[in-house]
Amino acid sequence: MALTILIVVLAILALGYLRAPLIAWTVAALAGIAYSVFATGCPIGWLIGAGVVALILNLAPLRRALITGPIFSIFKKITPAMSQTEQEAINAGTVWWDAELFSGKPNFKTLHNYPAAKLTAEEQAFLDGPTEELCRMIDDWKIVHELKDLPPDVWQFIKDKGFLGMIIKKKYGGVEFSNTAHARVVTKIATRGGSAAVSVMVPNSLGPGELLQHYGTEAQKDYYLPRLAKGLEIPCFALTSPYAGSDAGAIPDFGVVCRGSYTDPRTGQRHENVIGIRLNWEKRWITLAPIATVLGLAFKLHDPEKLLGGKEDIGITCALIPAEHEGVQIGRRHCPPGSVFMNGPTMGKDVFIPMDWVIGGQDYVGQGWRMLVECLSVGRAISLPAMSVASGKFASFVTGAYARIREQFGLSIGKFEGVDEALARIGGYTYQMDSAQRLALAGLDSGEKPSVISAILKYHNTERMRKVLNDAMDVHGGKAVVLGPRNYLGNAYQTIPVGITVEGANILTRSMIIYGQGAIRCHPFVLREMKAAMANDGVEFDKAFSGHLGFVLDNAIRSFVLGITGSKIASAPVGGDIAQYYKDVERLSAAFALASDMAMFSMGGSLKFREKISARLGDVLSNLYIATAALKRFADDGSPKEDLPLLKWSVLQALHDAQEAMTGFLANLPNRPLAFVLNWIIFPLGRHFTTPRDRLGTKIARILMQPGAARDRLTRDCFVPQEETDAVGVLNHALNAHIEAESTEGKLRRAQRDGKLKALNAKGRLDEALQAGLITQAEFDAVTRARRLKREVIMVDDFDKMLDKHDTEISSREPV
Template identity: 40%
Template sequence: MFNQLMNWMRDNKVLPQISDTERQALEAGDVWIDGQFFGGKVDFEKILAEHYDTLPAHEQAFLDGPVEELLQMADSYELSRTRKLPDDVFKFMAENGFFAMQIAKEYGGMPMSTQAKSCIMAKVSSYSGLLSAMVVIPNSLGAAELLGHYGTDEQKNYYLPKLAKGEFMPCFGLTEPTAGSDAASIKAEGVVFKDSDGQIKFKLNFRKRYITLAPVANLVSLAVRLHDPDNLLGKGEEPGITVVLIEKGAPGTEGLHIGDHHQPIGEHFPNGPIVGRDVIVPAGNVLGGVEYTGMGWKMLMEALAGGRMVSLPATGICGIRHGAMIAGAYSMVRQQFGIPVGRMEGVEHKIGKAAGMTYAFDAARVFGCSAVDHGIQPPVTSAIMKAYSTEMGRDTGTDAMDVTAGYGVMQGPNNTMGRLYNSAPVSVTVEGANIMTRTLMIFGQGATRCHPYAYKVVQAVENNDVGAFRKNLTGWMVQFLLGFVMTLVRGVTRGFFTVKVPSVAPQTRSIYRRLGWAATRFGLLTNLAMFFVGGKLKARGNLTGRYADVVAWLYITTSALRRFEAEGRKAEDLALVQYAGEYGLAQIQNAFEGIYENFDGPVGVILKTVGRVWLGLNPLAKLPNDQLSHQAALALQSYGDQYKRLVGGNYMPPESDQGLGRLLKAFRLTTEAEPVREKIRAAQKARKLGRGKIDQVAADAAAQGVITDAELALLNDATAACLQAIEVDVFTKDEYYGAGGIPAMSATGDGGMEQPPAYELAKASGE
């Protein structure tokens, strides 16, 4: 019976059809806690036992020392204006190991943990796109990482010391005009031949684009499809995708054209095309040696399995933190109608979301990086972090722009929002557009690889192994039936008594309970998709995208809970973890509704009718209410330890700096002055002072002894700092049209005319 069933499933393509390139992607990396989600059975005790690391002292010292020094010596506005990295900055980076974090000490490297690289990349990216590219590319997927894993001893000894010192600047040539997210379809061609000197060589012809650091690189890791018509390598006529190292200026590379620029949206970073016409390299230039010919795709998938957890999530989280930092500070510095705009509910709502998402996504970053540092390479959660952190970075940037309004719109050296806001689409599209990652990769790979039985059944069918097929299909059926029963039970009980919640903070138990309930339903729906959509899942991108939303928010929300426990259940963070929990569960609820509405066939009829009604009557959650949004927003609306802990992973410049520095100064002072304002309000309420705005009655309050002279001075300083912080850049006609050289570095507001001190302006305007 099982033999006949196996043949029927194969002949009718009931199970997903897996190509060779897909198989290499599926088999790369490890199943982590995502396996519990796809299996529909979550063990929170095991999850809470997973590593959630802090940086060791030497890595924290690097972050607090050389990284801070680098950002203080570089002028982000000047870098964006000139688009060039000064020689002294490059030298500092080379001497202090900024190109060597992926390289072992024996080759002159300064290896860093995944966690540390993520922290460094996030901090640098928050300040400058140019510096970000110079740090991210040498220390993520590229020559150093691939050589470290696969290089021959000869290659490591030659290339790695030069990469560590910045003598070689690398770039990775993968994307082509006709091969983007579908990178396996590259057309770059290499023909194997025997030269007149008797050596086996490759003749390469290619056209690559969107290659970060290409304009300044002198070492290219090129992904190329090799053809070996005479089987000189002994791997057949079509060995497949191979990574070949090309050193700019080496003999035979006269046909290499590199150095032109694309102009990415937002802030500049070096990015451009690479074109090769009859470029000749020895066969020994295959990364890893000739034995790795044809293994390029496998190498890339193995590197990306954990690598996607590092650079782009760091960039996305840097954007989330930056939006939170600016929106929170500006909302208290800017006043309208006599109150900080952050006290208005519409503004407060966006800041509450920024606070909750900063907490949750930073937790997911730390949790994922900790897994990689302990030897786990989780491709599905890495893809989740790439897609959803960069998307949330874009969303938070949009919300922050809404809060800052004209201050965020007017460009110049004092604009604190424009650079990251404009650059957000870059992270969203790199390493596969988020649309593709969400609709094709996360659930497509996860449903097969992370499911406890699916891939084993597929392998059994492909291998015609009846015994393995019987064992795993039987296990699958038992798992499906138990999942069906538990989904019903947990739906009726809302997880009470049926989801095992470990010893956690009492205020978060409800989140655990509903996450366990959601995971059980997700496991059942995954099985229904595998059974009734099967091989057509690849074409059902909208449906699989909603499945991806569920597993993504299961991971992100679970990470927030893990953080709360790992950090000792900080009382001040309770509103943040609760916000993250309610928001994440609401996203899962929304995704479930979309799945039920769009599932086809007889099962779809049941889901669209009975199932949809039940979902509406018995929801997992709704979006956080106004009170919770208010509580979460408070974390970003006072300059103190919690604010600095939430956003301090980004660069916080000295208060003497223009732009962000002066905004943070104003935020600090206005926070310190708030108790003074409270004294004045209390006196007004007691009718000891007349009515009026705080600044208007402050002098009378001091004269009557309501506040001290020192408190009056603090209040005046805060008012002056706030007025200065909300100024925007003003350029003369010559500066605006470029005739005046470097644009004005201070916003005078009147084309250069001298103005009275800010506090005098405040008194004159009545603010």
């Protein structure tokens, strides 16, 4: 009897793990019951009953009549209604690798078959040429603290070289770069100056150019796109208002369809008694508004007289309005922290515009929300994630060098374990951020618009940027506390809230968007069930619901089997140590799919209001994405052995973070008996995903502090000036000089300790060592140079009493 039970249990586990179809389960069950009847004398009624159940389950008409039909009736009643804005948000973009992660069994061959994000020769030349030249023109201290704007020559260079037309097609005068090129250009500029990066980023992200290319009329494209590409028009897009920030669907700004007259400021021509829109708006936090010549405006449109022949409440609409148009007001500037990119309010009262100023013309009235969410699914994956990557690369470069150069107690501070730990986080999170965006860019360049992944990038890259810059500030200590031209971290640190807040506040993105969209879009059956309910399609619901039940059962069994075996039996596309990472991702993917279904089952429509639960499930999905992005990036780079510490840290941290998010979900699931069962299934042997070991972190710290291929790959696209007089440029010179002089400095310390050197200061002991023949002239020169450059690195600026003029001659002073 025990053997029979064991065989049954193993058969169930095998069928579930292999995701066997319903017919296979049926055959196996009938075979087992038949064996019991004929071999052990069980009643024949068992077999007859099993056969009846098998017929009901396998014959769709019977199944619909007896099982899924009644369930469908209940489902239609309890499924919450979906608003038009919710439908448009869910339908926006595409599902991609995120759907594989939601499947419970991601196909890693699919992952590795995605083409790597690469630049064309033309794009690489632009990155190495005009972008490099632009970076050399940027003096971020002068821009932020003195000019309060980009210098006129920098603005003109940006316009002349096509930086404002990266997304615009060549036939309209743009450079028509890939999303990868767009992101890497922004990344490089951002490593030199945030204000310049934002000024370049915004016209190429969500705004008039993007919307015109996708939805504009031919006349709108022909007029505006060439002018936008050459910087003859400076665009801004007015979406957020004082009363509707992240909740863009609740914007109070409105327009009313009516007849009116206007003068076109572009031509000076007067138009009388035409059908148009009378607008009223107040917008805030609009980037480039203070210098914009053309205003993209989002508003709610009403047609009380039904002049357009349709409904009265038309919905969100987008229009393009010249800034010089009568009634348009551009307010005074806002002052973002740590940067001075142009940002400000715009207002308008009873501003009349013609109908053909609506983006796309009259046919696109009421389509504004769809336009915005579809474009946002692309732009959100590029702009702020690229600036976050820039912060990580820059922090890795400067902090690694500084930690090797700066000494305390006769030792580089990077060799102290506390600093070593911070360096590991800086390098590891940078690898995660860069990998996550590279995978998303590969999808964008292949035609995907992964809306869920774009939300993952926006939240997790900007949050990791915050962690990286905090650690960089801590390692630099007093060097980063005092503002001045030599402080290359201060402005970036102050700018952190900008990335956290704009394009959807991070709190909202995490708690509502990532999982709120992902649970419906990426799940293989939920959206099908909801659409079937809305269409009253019982046949489609039967197919989806039946598949859904099998999906839940399979993931429950797979979660338990993978948990009990430590994922060892799972497959992986590679061998060696890295293979286990793929297997662990598969295990947590199955657990995530199961947890998602149980959350939806136990909470129903109220789940979308349980933001903490939703946020934790979103964290699981996000960290699975980050782990797989790191694995993909490592493979695309040719699996360089030197990068293994970065890969391992990134994956282990992501797996641990996913596990902790799952733990938080189980601890707070309202249905406690269900939570107990899920915990037993998902973690049958406990939680074993730990944070990366200290030794692994030390290897990353060494990568950051030592020139080499791994450091170069991690900090690729980081602009590094060559001049020793530049606060960033001096770091490489000082690092190389410090490494060259380290052995001699050690010799000097030993000589002092042994009483061979008597001078009271470092300079005196160095002279004494040369005179005594303890060091050679070459060693003396190397130490002298290293100390001079080290002083350049560690010194901070001082100013006059009014903080107006900083001292540019600090390095000329002799050290005491």
